[in-house]
Amino acid sequence: MKIHNPFRVALLATLGVGVGLLVIGSVQSLSTILLYVGTALFLSLGLDPLVSFLERRGLPRWAAVLVTILGVLGVFTGIVFMVVPIIVGQIAQLVGQIEQLLQPGAWNEIVLNVQTWVSQTLPWLKIDDVWASVQQWLSTLDVGSISTIVGNSLLTGAGAVAAGLGGAFIVLILTIYFTASTPSLKSAVYQLVPASKRARFIELAEKITDSVGYYVMGQVSLGVINGVLSAIFLSIIGAPFPAVLAVVAFFFSLIPLVGTLTGSTIIVLTCLLPGLGSPSLALIALIYYLIYMQIEAYVISPRIMNRAVSVPGSVVVIAALAGGALLNLLGALIAIPVAASVLIIYREVIIPRQNER
Structure with missing residues (x-):
């Protein structure tokens, strides 16, 4: 390809790079x-x-x-x-x-x-x-x-x-x-959106927003259940700081995939504090949270999340890791709804188009 005006091309390329850097800097700011x-x-x-x-x-x-x-x-x-x-x-x-x-x-x-x-x-x-x-x-x-x-x-x-x-x-x-x-x-x-495609776009958008909404409500419900049950259980066994640990259980349950595990680990370690806890108390808490995590994963979560879009486990892991790397805690929170939205588009748009060919 013959370049008639190298200076103009170089100037436009420099301006383009500068605008890109400006946009990136603005987003970071x-x-x-x-x-x-x-x-x-x-x-x-x-x-x-x-x-x-x-x-x-x-x-x-x-x-x-x-x-x-x-x-x-x-x-x-x-x-x-x-x-x-x-x-x-x-x-x-x-x-x-x-x-x-x-x-x-x-x-x-x-x-x-x-x-x-x-x-x-x-x-x-x-x-x-x-x-x-x-x-x-x-x-x-x-x-x-x-x-x-x-x-x-x-x-x-x-x-x-x-x-x-x-x-x-x-x-x-x-x-x-x-x-x-x-x-x-x-x-x-x-x-x-163009009027010819607007009805289909609205249908998909409503499915996506509904899915995200039900996911948020479901995740908060899981956090409330874990927090309330933790407060009752920790008070019964005489664990140290039951109110604080119940709040820890609630907020960590809002984090998908690893939140309940992380919060449970913190609670079990707190039960080891000398003078307030003991190894026996920590062992009881460990057994309880191991049982609770199984019940949450196989009983509570499927019933609460039945109206949200189901996401395969491998996609959940990849989405949570990618979202956390990009946007830290917020990224981890919204990663699964975003993955669910992509799956809706995949199932409702891409697959039907491929079947029509």
């Missing part, structure tokens, strides 16, 4: 705002099935949205007023327990207690040499450095909590707006 908008859209789609249910019962759109938002805010406000005072008190106990763990000789006491329990429960294990090595390693830990690291982590965590509260307020406002204006937003998007 607006990543936090885009995260808020994406989260709000995700939540509004989750509330839309509830709003539609109220509309089918005779309420106008504005009244259905108002009732839904007030109901959600009322539930969370009640939870905050009931649970937060308990959580604050238990967090103070947890911090005090961590401070005790950082005292000189505390780790040796923990190792001795665990060693005694294992020796009595599993006498056939020869663990004396292993525990001796562990005690020697723990005795070399610099308590002052650990205390500094923990203090800095607590300050960083407090700043992250403050920033998270501000972001949550912004997401709440955007969610209310998107929930109230969902029909108009959909109508505006539908008008961009």
Whole structure:
């Protein structure tokens, strides 16, 4: 190919690269705002099935949205007023327990207690040499450095909590707006599609949004079930900080695929805290959560998610990993609905077209 004006071609190529870099930089600068908008859209789609249910019962759109938002805010406000005072008190106990763990000789006491329990429960294990090595390693830990690291982590965590509260307020406002204006937003998007293909596009879009909405409601329902059952179970067995651990179980259950496993691991490890927990208590919690995860995977989740699009397990793993790598926690949350949407397009559009050829 003969280039008649190399300077013009080079200039256009340079401008094109510059515009691309500008767009990428703008997206990176607006990543936090885009995260808020994406989260709000995700939540509004989750509330839309509830709003539609109220509309089918005779309420106008504005009244259905108002009732839904007030109901959600009322539930969370009640939870905050009931649970937060308990959580604050238990967090103070947890911090005090961590401070005790950082005292000189505390780790040796923990190792001795665990060693005694294992020796009595599993006498056939020869663990004396292993525990001796562990005690020697723990005795070399610099308590002052650990205390500094923990203090800095607590300050960083407090700043992250403050920033998270501000972001949550912004997401709440955007969610209310998107929930109230969902029909108009959909109508505006539908008008961009040619009239000859608009009916089919609307049909697919409604299936996708319904699927996302049912998925969000289902995931929240799973979190509520895990949180409530965890609070009851941990209170019965006398686990430390049952309210805090129940909240941990709820929020981690919102994360697909690995959330329940991660939250259960944190709870079991917390039950090992010396002075408040014990290896026997941790073993009971471990058995409970192993049983619960099986029941959730094979009984509870299929019944709750029956109205959402079913996604194969391999696709769930790939989607969750890819979403988490791209958008961290938000990516992991929306990865499965996005995968479900792709599957709808695959089943409803691509496969029929291939069968027609």
